[in-house]
Amino acid sequence: MKLDAGLFLILCITLLSSTTRSHVLDEAPLIDGHNDLPYNLYKLTENNLDKYNFEKNLTNDPVWGSKYCKSCFTDLPRLRAGKVAAQFWVAYVDCKVQYKDALAKTIEQIDVIKRFAKRYQNYLHLATSTADITNAFASGKIASLIGVEGGHSMDSRLGVLRMLYDLGARYMTLTHACNTPWADNSYVDDSKPVHNLTAFGRLVVREMNRLGMLVDLSHVSHNVMNQAIDASVAPIFFSHSSAYAVRNHNRNVQDSTLRKVKENRGVVMVNFASNFVNSDPLQASIEDVAKHINHIVNVAGINSVGIGADYDGVSSMPKGLEDVSKYPDLFDLLQAQNASRWTNENLKLLAGGNFLRVFQEVENVCSEYTTSMFK
Template sequence: MKANFRSSRHNVKAAANKGKENSSMESLVHNDLPWNIRKFVHNQLGRFNFSDDLTQIDPWSKSNWSHTDLPRLKAGMVGAQFWSAYVPCGAQHMDAVQIAMEQIDVIKRMTQIYSNDLQFVTTVAGLKEAHKSGRIASLIGVEGGHSLGSSLGVLRMFHGLGARYLTLTHTCNTPWAGCCVGNDTTEPEGLSHFGRLVVRELNRLGMLVDLSHTSFRTMEHALNVSTAPVIFSHSSAYAICNSNRNVPDYILKLVALNGGIVMVNFYTYFISCNQTATMGDVIAHINHIRKVAGEDHVGIGAGYDGINTTPDGLEDVSKYPELLAALLATGDWSEEQLKKLAGLNMIRVMTRAEQVKDNWEGEGVTVVEELLAASVPKPPSDCVYDT
C-alpha cells in the first residue's frame, strides 16, 4: 500500500535526521545565490543578512530569481550546496577571469561570516565533517569555461582557491568547447584538442567535469575523454522536454558507463518546455533518468536563484523534503534509494574523482602546460599585454 504524503514527509525527515553522519537524505545541489548577491548588493555582504527571511526584504522579496536564505535552507534540510561562481557570457574575452575570482571570493567570505551554519569544504571528508557538526557543507563550482580565459594556469588557480567543478560552457561557445545554444562555424561544436586537455587537467586536479549547458557533441567528447565520472549539475531529460539544455537518452547511457550523475534542473522551461510545471513533472524527469541511466546516476540539481520560474510545490530551497516525500509516497522509491538521489550519488562521484587524482599523482602524471595559442580571439581592447 502506498503511504500518504504526510506520513511520507515524516519518514523522510526521520531518515534524514537519523542518517546525517552518512549524508543520508540531505540534498547536495547547485545554487546561484552568489550571482544575486553581486546583482543586488554588489558583493557587499555588510548589506546582506543571510539569516533573515529574504521573502520579507527588498529587493529579494520582489525578485522571481530569489529562492534561498538560511531559514529556508534549514527548512529544506539542505546538507550541502555547490555555490555557483557564475560569470555571464558577455564577459568572455573581457573581464571573465576577474569576475570569477570575485564570485569565488564572495562565496568564501559568506561561509566565513556565517560559519555557525556554513562550512567551506573541498573534499568528501570535509563534507562529512560538516554534516557531523550540523553545518551546511559549502563547495564552489565555476559555471562557464569562458571564465578560464583559455588558460590552464587560471584553472589551476581556481582549484587552489577551492573550486571543485567547472561547467565547460555556459550559453556561449568558448574557443575550445561548444555550448547548447546555436553553433558558430568558427568555433567547435564539441571539444577541440585544447578542450580535451582541459578535461584531462580537471581529472588530474580532482575537479569535476560539469556538462550542463554544453552541446551534445561536447557531452560525447568529454565522456570519451574523462577518466573520472562527469556531472550534469543542473540538467533534465531531453526525452521529456526537448530543450537542448537537457540530456538525451544516448548520453544518459554513456553517463552510466562513465559512472557520472545527472542532477535534475527545476526550471519550468526545462521540465515541461512551458512557463508552468508541477512537482509531478519533475518526478517524471527523475524517474526517466533513473530508468535509462540507473538509480546510481540521478540527483537533484534544482538551480535555485538562477531560474525565474519554478514548478508548483518546489518554489524555493525549503521544498526538498516535499519532493522526497512525494517520491516516497509513489511506492517506487525506498528511503535508501532516496538517500542516493539526495546526496550519496554525488558523494560517490566526488570520491571517485578524488581517487583518480590520487592515482594519477601516484603514477607521476604531470601538469598540462600546452597553450591554446593563436586560435584565442583577441579581447576587444588594446589593454592586453601580448606575449
C-alpha cells in the same frame, strides 16, 4: 465520498509530510549541485554582504522576497527547512565578459562565496572534499562548495584552471550560454556545431581529472557531452540538467548520453527550473521534476541521479518547489508514488550518495595521477 487518484495522492503526501518530511534527509546528506545565490549578491548588493541577512527568512523581504526578486529563493531558515546538507555555490560571470575581464570577475565571485561562508561559519563549512562534506553533515553545518559556471572563466589557460582549483573550485562547467574557443554550448544544437570539443578541450578535461576537479557538462552541446565523457578518465557529472525525453530542451540530457553516463559511472543532478521540466513553464509542478528523476533512473539506473535545483539562477520554479525549503516534499512524493523503487536506501542515493561516490572517484583519479608522478 469517493476520492479521485490525484486527490488521494495529495492526501497521502500530506500525511507523510506531517509525520516525516523525508526523515532520510536526517540520516544522509542532501547535496545540491547548483545554487546561484552569489550572482544575486553581485546583482543586488555588488557583493556587499551587509545588505543580505542570511539568518532571516526573506520570503517577504522588500528586496529579497520572491514578489520583488523573481530569482531569489534562498536563506538559512529555508535551507534548514529543506534539510540541505551541502550546497555548491556558483561563481558565475556573464558570457559578455569573455575575452575581457571574465577571470577577474570570477575571482571576485569566488571571493564573495568565501567571505559568505566565513561570515556565517556557525552554520556553513567551506568544503573542498568528500571528507569535508561528511564531516560538516556530522557537525550539523551546511557544507559550502564552490563551482565555476562556464569555461570562459578560465580564459583558455590551463594555468588559470589550476589556480581556480587552488582557490577552492571543485567543478567547472565547460561552457555556459556561449561557446568557448574549445567547446560548444547547448544552443548550437538548435543550429549546427562550431567547435565540438577540440583537442585543447580534451586537454582541459584531462587536466581537470588530474587536479581532482569535477567535469560539469550542464550547458554544453549534445556532441560535447559525449566527447567529454569519452575524454574523461574520471566520472563526469551534470550539476543542473534534466531529461531531454521528458522535456526536449537543449539544456537537458538525451537518452543516448544518459546511457554513456551510466557507463562512465557519472551522475545527472536534476534541474528544477520550470522551463527545463515543462514546455509550459506556467504549468510546471513538483510532479514534473519527479518524472525527470524517474526517467533518468529508467535509462541510466538508480546510481546515476542526484539533485541540482538551480535555485536563484532562474526566475520561475515549479508549483510545490517554490524555494529551498521544499526538497523534502519531492522525496516524500517520490516515495508515495512508488515505494518499491524509492526505498529509503534509494532516496539516500538520490539525495547525495551518488554524488559523493562520483566525487570520491574523482578524488581517487587525482591520487592515482599524483602517485604515478612519483614512481
